[in-house]
Amino acid sequence: VCASRCQKFLISRVGEDWIFLILLGLLMALVSWVMDYAIAFCQEAQKWMYGGLDSNLLLQYIAWISYPVVLITFSAGFTQILAPQAVGSGIPEMKTILRGVVLKEYLTFKTFVAKVIGLTCALGSGMPLGKEGPFVHVASLCAALLSKFMAAVFGGIYKNELRNTEMLSAACAVGVGCCFAAPIGGVLFSIEVTSTFFAVRNYWRGFFAATFSAFIFRVLAVWNQEEETITALFKTRFRLDFPFDLQELPAFAILGIACGFGGALFVYLNRLIVECMRKQKTINKFLLRKRLVYPALVTLLISTLTFPPGFGQFMAGQLTQHESLVALFDNRTWCRQGVAEEFDYISHHHAWKHPQVNVFITLILFTVMKFWMSAVATTMPVPCGAFMPVFLIGAAFGRLVGEIMATMFPDGIHAAGSVYPIVPGGYAVVGAAALSGAVTHTVSTAVIVFELTGQISHILPVMIAVILANAVAQALQPSLYDSIIRIKKLPYLPELGMGHHEKYNIRVEDIMVRDVRYITLNSSYRDLQEMLMTGQLKTLALVESRDSMILLGSIERLQLQSLLSLQLSRQRRLEYLRQLAQDNGTHDHLPSLTSDSTPSSPCTHTHLNSSTNSSARQAVRFLVSTQQDSTEVEDCMTPSEVSPTLTKDLTYEMSFLWIQSLEVPVSSLMQITEWEEHQLDEPVDFKNCKIDPAPFQLVEQTSLHKTHTIFSLLGLDHAYVTSMGRLVGVVSLKELRKAIEGSVTVTGVKVRPPLASFRDSGNTTNVSEVTELHKLCIRHRGLSLPREPNPPNSPPAGLHKECQV
């Protein structure tokens, strides 16, 4: 009793939201920390193994490569077996889910386990893979599972669908937030990446949960004696009084633009690799059969190239991502001769300094090699993201630019008075933000770097570079996530690009489908049957009548199917059969099942899909379904099984034989078929049917811009186009997508949509609309109106125009 009262008190006072968000934050922080711990352990183990075998180069090589190959192969295999949905980043899928699409099996416990374990192994291998994308998915999984749990414990509110979306969007923020210990950047990044329209009232949820999560995540590190107090993950120590010179800004801008091109290239490269493998049929076939070969080969290649005594010595191959990033954000200048000896104080920095090779060469090699390696590695079928590798490449590229600047201006640019040398670490920060911003098409990477480095002094260069990188990348390629959405063919709605102003000129009437499938209030069951057999639409429009075409609502396919199966239900068949028996005075042995009101099995209406030999089938099914023990037979009668075994092969003769064994006279079989035919001719009774009385309606004149806004705001799948209440067309996501992409080609050349030119020649649409209305009036008034069809005195031109516009 006390527990339940306490529980009620908690709900009413604290609110489930808070409890939910705290639990989510706590859980995710723990998962993140444990995962980081496991990854660090894996990487230490590899280093230990590699370090212990330094006597024999071959053994060392085998140790160096076998470790990642085993881990990646295990990760790929484990994910494949347990839940293939866990493969990849997860952000594209979350974007689709938050758009309102239900992706099957995407938020289950199995996927959670597969994702967490698969991700830990993948990252532990030391491949250039990221944690952040998958972490968004893990957080969403956590939220979905927690929601289910809370619904079981507290009941009620957690079953609401809107609510779930709100919680999922908070979860995405938590995912990024506790991965980078960056609450603000996490919230903003998740908004930019997953939402089209964002409800500001959900804002606090994300902030609260992400802050709590980041706090716990960092507190765990303090408790574990890793840190003295809570600070940033990659703390920098740039000078505060003069972070950068105003005259360095052009260099930052050029860095941003270069990162923009680099980001677009990365996305292109990534897509190219996937598409190339798909198109090459031999490769494709081979890969489909041996799913683990591809990741193993890729891992082998990458780890061979990074082998420290081999090529890896020229590209700091022995460092993990974390170590590389710490070195790159260092506030000293590497290229200067005088301070080279300082290099030795941390072993990480030593990796960048090759005795024979310039530090510039090392940086260039690192950038170029990691670039294609990351693009290839992220195509492996393991849970992995691309954010962190890209971030690292950006940092290396930025450091390269910074070192070049430092060589060119050894005493800084500033003219007057004191000397402020250039800080190459600042360039590394700017480059990291710009490249990751370009690849993901986000601006909030700027905030993420501030939170990651714990310094905001370079805010202006970072913002300038990120915005320029975004402008360039968005003009050339979709974002990495949108690219994956297209590759995976997930349902999506493309963004209206910047400055595509002709969008304002396209109207719904240019893109809508005019041949709408509809049912009327007078439709018979036979019409229904035909409609269901010929089309595959999920919802059908209900209009008043074929003449008036006034839209009354829409009905889901499932509803219609159950209506149809209700009409020909076992119950009613039995009823008819009994009546038949009473009329004939025989067949009293038929089971009196009427009182037993078992609901008709859900598989009955699937029979409708196969239409051959319908009367024979009907007869068979009729009899089968009237049998008391028929449920077993019925259950296995899915269309695929019925067609070959019963319907197609069974001729009339055979079925008669079978029917005779059931002791039903042949004469009644005909009667039954007749009865069914009669039933189908009856008008549909919509009484028991759930109708959506207000499906979303647009007008023919609605602009594409507005349509796009409404579709993305409300997460619509389709909308009916009406004119004065009359149904004239339908627009679905498909048409909208075509319309938007048809006029926006990748190269940036704008193509005028074919129908847009019609409108320029005059206001024909208005006239037609008016005519339609006029007709409607006439229809309603009979002959009362045409008394003055052409009034001699037309209204003043000015007013007339005003009314029509």
Add this chain to the structure above:
Amino acid sequence: VCASRCQKFLISRVGEDWIFLILLGLLMALVSWVMDYAIAFCQEAQKWMYGGLDSNLLLQYIAWISYPVVLITFSAGFTQILAPQAVGSGIPEMKTILRGVVLKEYLTFKTFVAKVIGLTCALGSGMPLGKEGPFVHVASLCAALLSKFMAAVFGGIYKNELRNTEMLSAACAVGVGCCFAAPIGGVLFSIEVTSTFFAVRNYWRGFFAATFSAFIFRVLAVWNQEEETITALFKTRFRLDFPFDLQELPAFAILGIACGFGGALFVYLNRLIVECMRKQKTINKFLLRKRLVYPALVTLLISTLTFPPGFGQFMAGQLTQHESLVALFDNRTWCRQGVAEEFDYISHHHAWKHPQVNVFITLILFTVMKFWMSAVATTMPVPCGAFMPVFLIGAAFGRLVGEIMATMFPDGIHAAGSVYPIVPGGYAVVGAAALSGAVTHTVSTAVIVFELTGQISHILPVMIAVILANAVAQALQPSLYDSIIRIKKLPYLPELGMGHHEKYNIRVEDIMVRDVRYITLNSSYRDLQEMLMTGQLKTLALVESRDSMILLGSIERLQLQSLLSLQLSRQRRLEYLRQLAQDNGTHDHLPSLTSDSTPSSPCTHTHLNSSTNSSARQAVRFLVSTQQDSTEVEDCMTPSEVSPTLTKDLTYEMSFLWIQSLEVPVSSLMQITEWEEHQLDEPVDFKNCKIDPAPFQLVEQTSLHKTHTIFSLLGLDHAYVTSMGRLVGVVSLKELRKAIEGSVTVTGVKVRPPLASFRDSGNTTNVSEVTELHKLCIRHRGLSLPREPNPPNSPPAGLHKECQV
């Protein structure tokens, strides 16, 4: 030619968006910088005057008070005369405008001038007023004017309404961004404060414009030799390696909660002052007559209290807001005895150290006095915001807590090893963010302080304090801006509060108005006239017929009025009169105006409002309007003038006399009246009328939560409630507001809405809906359906239920 080609090139390549945003950013940066310069000049002038008169205390006092009084009075008077819309913050109005409401005169050039000059004077006076709220308004004004300018130069796209909203939301970001040189915080703050739903595709616009603007704003300072390079406005120098101890977090949390209560108190106090003055009728009357007395009195009071040789010496009265803030964010500890002599190195710090009084007392007095002063000062009718004063109070309060902590733990809390003393400046930063966050109900103040101070090391304490402050403040009071919206009675939609879960149970049918005003396709002009006279609705529903009630669309009131005036237009009257003349064979002297197609004056349809003595009026109007020189008479016939002079006093006799003077026979007058009556009985011809064919429709079962979402997403004013295409009710903002606020009282007690309990007793609604549909079916099929009105075998219960739910 070259210019126009260049212009076209610019548009096609760079895009108008970019040009627009760059221009906007540039303009706002200049405005902000010039304004800051002018404000600094004003404040210097006051100090100089005050400093020069140090021989005589009285003269000094007069100089000290007269300066602000004159400036504020001028500001109030100037704003009052030029554009009263410029008074106040402007954020509440921008929120309303972005919600889709058109506020008259709010975005004009006059308002711009009034706001900029009024704001400069108000801030120059040194009163505790802020620049940031009004700057959002100034930026929006800039954007609106620039839009108009661009439309004139480039044409086309800038006339789009959706576009304007997008640009306005970017402008809001620019306003905050260039006021604080905080681009990221600016964007986030403007989103939180002005939007309910935010389109992520507008995100980059805000970021780009705000960054550019902040950049120019700070570059101007560098060029003007004020700064060496671009850094933060209130740069802090806290230590980076150990910013705060984990064990200080409870203190930060308590600070946050206290700020939450303080913020709620501030909003309450501010509203109380306004409401108090309104209710006190004598005060109200006095203030309405002498509008400048109130600001002058308030200024006198505040400046007397801050007079440095007087009470001001105990509360650092001589410092400006900027100087106070710099001092409060200082990274040294004030309370410690040993370093007291350090205090003298900047004169600003000296103000906090009174020889007789403890620094704690000074801080407490400063906080308390500034608190009520700011609450009072922001009610003055001048352009002013409350953000900056609140920010300052928060900083002072935070510093107070920090100093107390530093006294309690002189060597820091940290147990192991090295000593890290407590940094009271960090508490000041946290307090500033928390209090301003609590007053405005935003989380992004956290980001603003990072950008203002140039340090992000205190991210975790700031986030924790801001979130706690928000949680407390949101539970107690609306935000300052929402409070002003309610005081000013602007049209708004309240937010659904956190955790008000019973909202999911209210449905549209509980709150909708069932007595909808509609017109049918068969309506006569007389019905139209009645409808227009009795109701004040802006739009009327158009249904097919009174029986079917199928919603066809909605028509605006203005459209109907012009329809009606068209039916009784001067043109048609003349036509009729000429025909009459031809029939009678006389009256050829009537002016043949038919060819002169001057449109009927817009004031004709306003006549309909007064309905007494209609036939006499009709006759008079008829004749008046047929006179050639009648336009003058008509123009002055606004309802207020017509009723006393013509309609009411003019009896039939008098009008006859007047008519006779116009040489029209009495017999034709009766004919004319008859003709008008006949015209009114004709059915309405909707041919020339603009009908909105798809007004927004809801279903009776739509939940309040969903309705709220749709209303705020689409910026709706009203929506029709339909059931199977039949109009059954209407919901407007008013009903929605009532429903939301009816169940959310200020004290936090939740009241169950009266109608919500009905639903728990069963699914009555569904039944009625089904019955309605059934009726519709019957109507359509005649007698074909009732063949089996009560089928003996009802469908299986399970399936039946499934269909109905």
